[in-house]
Amino acid sequence: MTSTIRNFSIIAHxxxxxxxxxxxxxxxxxxxxxxxxxxxxxxxxxxERERGITIKSHPIRLLYHFHGKQYIxxxxxxxxxxxxxxxxxxxxxxxxxxLLLVDASxxxxxxxxxxxxxxxxxxxxxxxxxxxxxLPGAQIESAKEQIMDLIGCGEExxxxxxxxxxxxxxxxxxxxxxxxxxxAVRDDAPVRGLIFDSVFDSYRGAIPYVRIMxxxxxxxxxxxxxxxxxxxEITEVGHFHLKRVKAGVLRSGDVGYIVAQxxxxxxxxxxxxxxxxxxAAAKPLPGYREMKSMVFSGLYPVQNDDFEELRQSLEKLQxxxxxxxxxxxxxxxxxxxxxxxFLGMLHLEIVQERLDREFGQEIISTVPNVxxxxxxxxxxxxxxxxxxxxxxxxxxxxxxxxxxxxxILTPPDFIGGLMKLTQxxxxxxxxxxxxxxxxxxxxYEIPLSEIVFDFYDKLKTVSRGYASFDYEYxxxxxxxxxxxxxxxxGEPVDALSLITHREDAPYQGRELVVKLRSLIPRHQFEVPxxxxxxxxxxxxxxxxxxxxxxxxxxxxxxxxxxxxxxxRQKEGKKRMKQVGAVQIPQEAFYAVLQIDKKY
Numbered sequence: 001m002t003s004t005i006r007n008f009s010i011i012a013h014x015x016x017x018x019x020x021x022x023x024x025x026x027x028x029x030x031x032x033x034x035x036x037x038x039x040x041x042x043x044x045x046x047x048e049r050e051r052g053i054t055i056k057s058h059p060i061r062l063l064y065h066f067h068g069k070q071y072i073x074x075x076x077x078x079x080x081x082x083x084x085x086x087x088x089x090x091x092x093x094x095x096x097x098x099l100l101l102v103d104a105s106x107x108x109x110x111x112x113x114x115x116x117x118x119x120x121x122x123x124x125x126x127x128x129x130x131x132x133x134x135l136p137g138a139q140i141e142s143a144k145e146q147i148m149d150l151i152g153c154g155e156e157x158x159x160x161x162x163x164x165x166x167x168x169x170x171x172x173x174x175x176x177x178x179x180x181x182x183x184a185v186r187d188d189a190p191v192r193g194l195i196f197d198s199v200f201d202s203y204r205g206a207i208p209y210v211r212i213m214x215x216x217x218x219x220x221x222x223x224x225x226x227x228x229x230x231x232x233e234i235t236e237v238g239h240f241h242l243k244r245v246k247a248g249v250l251r252s253g254d255v256g257y258i259v260a261q262x263x264x265x266x267x268x269x270x271x272x273x274x275x276x277x278x279x280a281a282a283k284p285l286p287g288y289r290e291m292k293s294m295v296f297s298g299l300y301p302v303q304n305d306d307f308e309e310l311r312q313s314l315e316k317l318q319x320x321x322x323x324x325x326x327x328x329x330x331x332x333x334x335x336x337x338x339x340x341x342f343l344g345m346l347h348l349e350i351v352q353e354r355l356d357r358e359f360g361q362e363i364i365s366t367v368p369n370v371x372x373x374x375x376x377x378x379x380x381x382x383x384x385x386x387x388x389x390x391x392x393x394x395x396x397x398x399x400x401x402x403x404x405x406x407x408i409l410t411p412p413d414f415i416g417g418l419m420k421l422t423q424x425x426x427x428x429x430x431x432x433x434x435x436x437x438x439x440x441x442x443x444y445e446i447p448l449s450e451i452v453f454d455f456y457d458k459l460k461t462v463s464r465g466y467a468s469f470d471y472e473y474x475x476x477x478x479x480x481x482x483x484x485x486x487x488x489x490g491e492p493v494d495a496l497s498l499i500t501h502r503e504d505a506p507y508q509g510r511e512l513v514v515k516l517r518s519l520i521p522r523h524q525f526e527v528p529x530x531x532x533x534x535x536x537x538x539x540x541x542x543x544x545x546x547x548x549x550x551x552x553x554x555x556x557x558x559x560x561x562x563x564x565x566x567x568r569q570k571e572g573k574k575r576m577k578q579v580g581a582v583q584i585p586q587e588a589f590y591a592v593l594q595i596d597k598k599y
Contacts, residue, residue: 097180293341300337
């Protein structure tokens with residue numbers, strides 16, 4: 001039976017036609033009829049369709065008749081962004097082969113390279129595919145050279161397709177059957193299944209999507225997770241057609257789902273191994289690691305009364321997104337909200353967008369931060385994911401920040417501009433590699449804090465949209481970092497604080513106080529806005545006082561009358577300054593997000 005099964009994935013950069021190719025495979029295999037087709041069938045969310053990226057992976061089972069046999073093709077779709085690289089690696093671990101999809105007009109991009117290496121690590125059979133060959137700007141020969149340089153294949157191994165028109169897709173299906181090996185049959189072995197994704201169903205609870213590596217799983221048995229050691233009774237197993245279809249058994253080599261009345265999606269961890277109590281395995285499959293939040297940001301409701309609604313909205317989002325973490329926090333300036341952990345900036349954007357669209361939540365987000373490690377003089381280590389948690393400067397022995405290994409692919413014309421950009425971001429240059437005359441790889445080691453916010457936008461600006469970028473986590477390294485406080489009327493505003501490199505603090509502080517001066521409304525008294533590191537003031541601007549002309553009623557007379565009125569006004573302003581509260585508008589909190597590092 002397993003000799004007719006092929007488990008494969010499609011790896012590609014954003015917008016290289018992965019979802020369109022999946023549509024053609026569904027159509028040609030007869031999984032969907034022509035009248036049922038719509039663009040990007042596997043992309044459910046409006047967000048996925050608008051942005052042209054896959055956020056949530058969708059497996060599907062295709063049936064294809066070839067040379068008198070019916071083959072089962074399990075397409076395990078993968079998310080399409082660097083933030084989700086761990087999920088991509090687990091989806092690839094559930095396959096025996098992968099289609100390496102390259103846009104004929106764009107050539108190989110950074111993410112294509114990193115996902116190809118993930119596929120090679122998992123020892124997958126790679127079928128190189130050049131897509132969009134029907135475009136007027138297609139550079140097929142150049143794309144062929146880049147692919148051959150990347151994976152060392154022959155020109156005859158590369159398949160040319162147009163996912164939009166369906167050209168070459170029949171040849172591709174034949175290559176999947178001939179070149180991707182069938183899964184190994186190990187039905188009698190102890191049960192081991194890899195969780196590569198999970199969803200939450202309101203009626204059935206959390207449902208793991210699994211690839212059965214060894215053994216068989218049937219309803220009535222007890223499911224056990226290696227990561228949590230929890231046990232659940234299995235009520236249903238099945239396969240993926242466009243919807244979940246019930247089956248009697250899942251055998252080794254199969255891709256399917258398990259319903260076991262699991263109440264909490266947090267109990268299902270991507271990359272974890274499941275087994276059964278009846279045929280328990282001794283050890284899990286390799287490669288599992290806990291998903292770690294890389295970027296942290298505070299989310300606060302615009303109206304404080306909406307705090308409970310925001311909590312409920314985040315809880316509902318978390319049901320289908322186990323990588324989202326949040327905990328309550330409070331801010332003097334913004335009131336009650338949540339400190340949230342995200343996989344990266346795209347993940348943060350998606351969560352914010354979904355909170356707005358699906359739950360109608362109006363929110364303010366604080367400056368995205370990464371997690372720093374502050375080592376104190378007493379030997380203790382403090383994790384700092386928000387500026388408020390930064391210990392006093394005198395107590396700190398050293399601070400470490402996370403670094404990533406970054407790879408930029410660009411045409412040679414933009415190397416100078418990109419090197420200047422990376423230099424400004426404290427990057428350490430490692431290497432340059434020419435893929436061909438029109439494509440260069442630049443390798444750097446960069447602090448994660450420098451790329452989480454606006455690096456990608458600036459990269460696209462400098463390269464006129466041609467450069468692509470990918471990164472992988474390296475580890476923590478010592479850095480000279482300080483907490484930059486913003487004082488409004490002598491009081492620090494916690495939501496405006498940020499952690500930055502000591503050399504950049506004067507530039508950032510100066511720019512921030514200048515922006516805030518124009519955003520904070522004028523009061524009856526003068527409001528000083530200061531940037532400070534510890535007790536040292538780096539920059540100051542004043543928001544001028546609104547001045548009432550108290551001498552307007554004096555027509556002539558002795559100057560002492562006017563002086564007395566002005567003195568009384570001065571006393572009133574002094575008293576008001578001591579007790580008056582400065583109103584900080586919402587735009588002021590966005591100002592922190594718009595500052596550049598240097599002039």
